[in-house]
Amino acid sequence: MGEEELKVLGAWGSPFSRRVEIALELKGVPFQYIEENVLDEKLKSPLLLKCNPVHRKVPVLLHDGKPVVESLIILEYIDETWKNNPILPDDPHQRAQARFWAHFIDHKCMPPVWTALLGSVEEREKAVEEVRECLKTLEGVLDGNRFFGGETIGLVDISANFIAYWLRAIQEVSGLDFMNEDQLPLLTKWSEEFVSCNVVKGHLPPRDKLITFMKNWLSGHGWTD
Structure with missing residues (x-):
């Protein structure tokens, strides 16, 4: 795929946001990581709240400005979008x-x-x-x-x-x-x-x-x- 804007909203201690990073690393896909303060509701960024208004939590994958939320859903999205090094079997x-x-x-x-x-x-x-x-x-x-x-x-x-x-x-x-x-x-x-x-x-x-x-x-x- 061509040049794309890819961002991950995550938290350093979250195993869920780290899943997304690992999957993108496995695929060899470059991305911008944005650290979110998820410990204090008042400090959550407007971007996070806009991208995930329902759960208001990380991770969020922003692909060309379009948000994908929930780590397992994001992992499948990554696998369907970038076909190399598949993380799900074909069968x-x-x-x-x-x-x-x-x-x-x-x-x-x-x-x-x-x-x-x-x-x-x-x-x-x-x-x-x-x-x-x-x-x-x-x-x-x-x-x-x-x-x-x-x-x-x-x-x-x-x-x-x-x-x-x-x-x-x-x-x-x-x-x-x-x-x-x-x-x-x-x-x-x-x-x-x-x-x-x-x-x-x-x-x-x-x-x-x-x-x-x-x-x-x-x-x-x-x-x-």
């Missing part, structure tokens, strides 16, 4: 499976993580087990492959960036044990290889900054940047 059934597992990560794996951190004692214990069960399921889906997409990074891998990077930081800060090499050797190996990929590691937040951010939040100081 319709395999495509449907990839969509299912990406949705599973967002709606089954991630919510109980926050409950495990913020819920009552009883809720936390149940949530930790729920997270572990979800990760065990993903271990089975990986089935010994290098990536969920086989030998190359695909939609599910990019969607699971939270598990590969953010979840391990959360474990360090909270002391909770969601994922370890003894119980989930395949998923642990996958996470280490995924975050080490050149197209990925340049689009992950600095670990020290993320750890500090999480410590502040869990200690009751709020979402201080």
